[in-house]
Amino acid sequence: MSALYMIVGTLVALGVLVTFxxxxxxxxxxxxxxxxxxxxxGFGTPLLRWHDRQGTEFVVAAIPLGGYVKMLDEREGxxxxxxxDQSFNRKTVGQRIAIVAAGPVANFLLAIAFFxxxxxxxxxxxxxxxxxxxxxxxxxxxxxxxxQEIVSIDGQPTVGWSNVNLQLVRxxxxxxxxxxxxxxxxxxxxxxxxxxxxxxxxxxDEPDPIKSLGIRPWRPELPAVxxxxxxxxxxxxAGLKTGDKLLSMNGQAINDWQQVVDxxxxxxxARVDLRVERDGVALxxxxxxxxxxxxxxxxxxxxxxxxxxxxxPAMIREVSYGPVAAIGEGVKRTWTMSVLTLDSLKKMLFGExxxxxxxxPITIAKVAGASAxxxxxxxxxxxxxxxxxLGVLNLLPIPVLDGGHLLFYLIEWARGRPLSxxxxxxxxxxxxxxxxxxxxxxxxxxxxxx
Numbered sequence: 001m002s003a004l005y006m007i008v009g010t011l012v013a014l015g016v017l018v019t020f021x022x023x024x025x026x027x028x029x030x031x032x033x034x035x036x037x038x039x040x041x042g043f044g045t046p047l048l049r050w051h052d053r054q055g056t057e058f059v060v061a062a063i064p065l066g067g068y069v070k071m072l073d074e075r076e077g078x079x080x081x082x083x084x085d086q087s088f089n090r091k092t093v094g095q096r097i098a099i100v101a102a103g104p105v106a107n108f109l110l111a112i113a114f115f116x117x118x119x120x121x122x123x124x125x126x127x128x129x130x131x132x133x134x135x136x137x138x139x140x141x142x143x144x145x146x147x148q149e150i151v152s153i154d155g156q157p158t159v160g161w162s163n164v165n166l167q168l169v170r171x172x173x174x175x176x177x178x179x180x181x182x183x184x185x186x187x188x189x190x191x192x193x194x195x196x197x198x199x200x201x202x203x204x205d206e207p208d209p210i211k212s213l214g215i216r217p218w219r220p221e222l223p224a225v226x227x228x229x230x231x232x233x234x235x236x237x238a239g240l241k242t243g244d245k246l247l248s249m250n251g252q253a254i255n256d257w258q259q260v261v262d263x264x265x266x267x268x269x270a271r272v273d274l275r276v277e278r279d280g281v282a283l284x285x286x287x288x289x290x291x292x293x294x295x296x297x298x299x300x301x302x303x304x305x306x307x308x309x310x311x312x313p314a315m316i317r318e319v320s321y322g323p324v325a326a327i328g329e330g331v332k333r334t335w336t337m338s339v340l341t342l343d344s345l346k347k348m349l350f351g352e353x354x355x356x357x358x359x360x361p362i363t364i365a366k367v368a369g370a371s372a373x374x375x376x377x378x379x380x381x382x383x384x385x386x387x388x389x390l391g392v393l394n395l396l397p398i399p400v401l402d403g404g405h406l407l408f409y410l411i412e413w414a415r416g417r418p419l420s421x422x423x424x425x426x427x428x429x430x431x432x433x434x435x436x437x438x439x440x441x442x443x444x445x446x447x448x449x450x
Contacts, residue, residue, distance in 0.1 A: 006369025009379065011064055013368045015041065017107065017387050018067040021394070024106025025069045025099060030054075032095040035072040035086035042067060065361070071099075093413045100405045107391030108334055114384035115330035121377055122320025125160025129218040129315065130182075137214020142193040144215065148182040151190055155179065159319055161210070161217055168209035170340055173202045173352030205356045220311055222257035226304050233303015238274075238287040240304065245277040257306045264289060268298040334388060341392045360442030399424070399431030 019041050026039050035054075040046075042061030049059045071088040072079060079087050088096065128150040133139045150158050153167035171178055178195040201207040210217065224246040229236045246254045249263055250273050264272075268291035276283050290301040321329050347353035364386070371382035395403040404427065412418040419427075 002369060002373060005373040006365050009368035009372030010365040012372070013364075013383055013386060014064050016383060017110070017390055018042075018064070020106050020110045020387070021103045021390060022067045022069050024102035024104075028102035029069065029071055029088070029099045032091055032099060033086060034088050034091060034095075034099065035083060036069060037072060038068075038070040040067050040070070093409050097406060097409050097413075100402050100409065101395075103402055104391040104394045107387045107394070108338065111334045111337075111384040111387040111391070112327075112330040114380045114387070115333045116326045118377060118380055118384070119321040119326035119329040119333075120323060122318060123377065125162065125317045125319050126217070126311070127315050127317055128158050128161050128164045129185075130215055131218035132216040134214035134216075138195045138197075138212075139214040142180065142195045144180065144182065144193055146218075147185045149185075150180060150182055152181040153178060159317055165210060166336070166340070168213070169207075170343065171197065171200060172204075172207055172209065172344075173200065173347045175199055199352075202352055203354045205354050207357075218315070219258065220309050220315075221255075222306050222309060224254045224257045224260055225306055227307035228305040230303030233301065234287050234290050235302050235304040238285055240274075240276065240285060240287070241278065243278070246274060247277055247282065248275040249273070260302070264300040264302045266300065268292070268300040270300060334384070337385060337388045338392055341389055345392075345396075355441060356445050356448070358438070358442045358445050360439065360446040362443070362446035398434055399427035400435060401431065404428075404431050 022039060022041065026036055029036055036056045038057045038059060040059040040061055042059075042064045043066060044061050044063040046059045046061050049057060051057050072083060072086050073088045074084075075089055084090060088099070091099075130139075130144060130146050130148050130150070132146050133144050150164055152158055153164060154171075156163070156167050158164045158167065168178070175198050176196075178197060180193045180195060181190050182193065183190045195213060201209070201212055226235070226240060226242050226244045226246070229240065229242060246260060248254055249260070252263075254260060267289055270289050272287045272289060274285045274287055276285055287302065290303065291298045292301050293299055344353055344357070348355050348357070367382060368379075371378040394401050395406070397403045397407040399405075399408070408419060408424060408427070418424075
């Protein structure tokens with residue numbers, strides 16, 4: 001079933017985003033008087049095709065990894081004399097800039113629409129209350145303690161842990177300080193704390209901002225009573241059963257399931273002597289943990305889970321907006337994620353953020369499937385983020401991308417004449433090499449995650 005969600009989710013995501021992107025080019029081209037020859041969603045063999053009254057061929061092709069809008073252009077073939085005024089290359093620089101920019105702009109508008117719907121649907125946010133602070137950590141040095149609620153980071157309000165994580169992600173790879181405002185339990189008095197950074201998580205492959213500060217979010221206690229077992233996991237192989245209550249690990253008493261999770265993760269492939277209670281009888285069960293990942297990134301795996309518990313109502317915050325306020329929220333979230341995406345690319349370029357954070361088609365497909373399976377809200381959220389990424393990446397000043405074409409047209413506007421075909425050809429070759437190289441790197445990263 002998860003494979004089906006992955007396939008359908010990916011096809012829907014790519015279909016919606018590519019169609020909307022290309023429609024932006026198409027719509028503005030028509031308004032500028034350019035004759036559109038073909039509007040294609042996908043590449044390769046056409047599966048569906050039809051024509052409209054103006055002679056444009058609409059195509060749905062077999063390979064759903066992009067699309068294109070083909071316009072009448074003298075640079076790509078002979079144009080009848082009576083159609084020269086409809087040729088793309090005969091339009092003013094301003095019109096050509098508008099046509100090229102319309103694709104990425106359409107992606108940003110689509111993201112705003114998705115975030116607008118999500119803001120009206122509302123969401124449940126877990127209040128960002130600190131559950132524990134590790135001794136000697138950055139959070140401890142700043143004076144943060146358990147029980148405090150994080151109110152804002154660098155002046156930005158934090159209504160839930162997702163907001164906390166977003167604000168912290170923006171500071172990855174940096175030096176300086178983070179201003180954290182908190183308030184104590186049952187108090188409206190806020191206090192400000194400064195966390196000092198030095199190349200914070202610079203080059204980390206899989207950064208975990210909240211954990212690296214030494215903060216553990218508050219969560220209700222989970223009894224260490226097994227409710228599910230991986231049929232191929234170490235726990236099942238060792239003879240553990242659902243209903244078993246874990247009492248200790250290597251003689252260390254177990255008070256909460258999170259304690260088990262943290263302990264196991266640090267011990268890949270290790271032997272663990274578990275003491276469990278089954279039907280009122282204490283048993284000793286040795287387990288050899290599995291290892292997930294390689295090298296320093298390897299983590300231990302037990303292959304067992306427990307039943308969730310309900311969160312206290314006081315720890316849950318309902319966040320929703322009316323139709324008008326939701327528009328502002330949609331614009332704000334789109335702007336924030338666009339700036340974050342661009343800033344992350346800059347940090348990767350200068351080595352402040354590991355290039356292993358780049359994701360390719362495999363990761364996109366996995367996330368598409370998981371979000372589709374999770375529900376409408378999560379899938380819309382995924383579509384919004386992916387649409388923003390598509391818009392930002394297409395605006396990069398790299399020839400073959402929309403941003404590269406915009407760069408050529410801006411230069412033409414500034415100097416009064418276009419660059420020579422030879423220079424533009426060199427730019428295209430460099431651009432193709434860069435794009436192919438980045439795609440290969442992203443694919444390697446995807447395979448490494450598998």
